[in-house]
Amino acid sequence: MGAGATGVELAAELNNVARRFKGLGFDHLTDARPIRIVLIEAGPRILPALPQRVATAAAAELERIGVEIRCACKVREVTADGVGLASGETVAAQFKVWAAGVKAPPFLGDLDGLETNRIHQLVVGQNLATTRDANIFAIGDCAACPRPGSDRPVPPRSQAAHQQAAVLARSVIRRLNGRPPLDFVYRDYGALVSLARLSVGNLMGKLRGSLFIEGWLAHLAYRMLYRSHQWTVHGARRTLLVMAADFLTRRIRPRLKLH
Secondary structure: OOOOOHHHHHHHHHOOOOHOOOHHHHHHHHHHHOOOOOOEEOOOOOOOOOOOOHHHHHHHHHOOOEEEEEEEEEEEEEEEOEEOOOOOOOOEEEOOOOOOOOOOOOOHHHOOOOOOOOOOOOEOOOOOEOOOOOEEOOOOHHOOOOOOOOOOOOOOOOHHHHHHHHHHHHHHHHOOOOOOOOOOOOOOOOOOEEEEOOOEEEEEEEEOOEEEEOOHHHHHHHHHHHHHHHHHHHHHHHHHHHHHHHHHHHHOOOOOOOH
């Protein structure tokens, strides 16, 4: 349930797993009981936080590979036998995955004196300081940060957390030197959705301006983004060693992670 980036990518990967069952000795499962994957979304379309063009292309690819998409369907209950919808219909399912949104840890709502919203996020100002204590800052998914020009807060995405961390690091230094913290302004550098290993399964919108890419070019961009994260965390030397190891072992390591 939930057709955000996580739900969409998981649906595609589950389909990828099902297609590879025969090569892993599970022929009886795929032949006798075909696997049905249903993606349920309460909103009018999948990927509601991403551009319409990305969502449209992703939906077309999911339907092409056999994933059933059910939009404008609110979940009423989840039972052992399936998922009950607000319309009264029940979607039979033995395996259910909930991927409907982000919610901060409940303990944040119990912190004395700090303002939180309905999903327990700490409410912060433009400078990332909490509204009721200027000495406490919050970033990432646990923070509800305003976004100028929009009635919605900064989206809980990795690029937002990365940008907040960079600004906060500079603000801490400024505070130690007796200067005010910097204001944070979120910049959307694009959206990338990876749909397993399909030929046109990697989509990107607004990478720069209104640029839209898909297929092998989007897959290359996805790989480059992944390596840039490794570069940031591990540094150049270790990342280059990891890339070399991946290149040498890619033909012998398993295609699926089964543990």
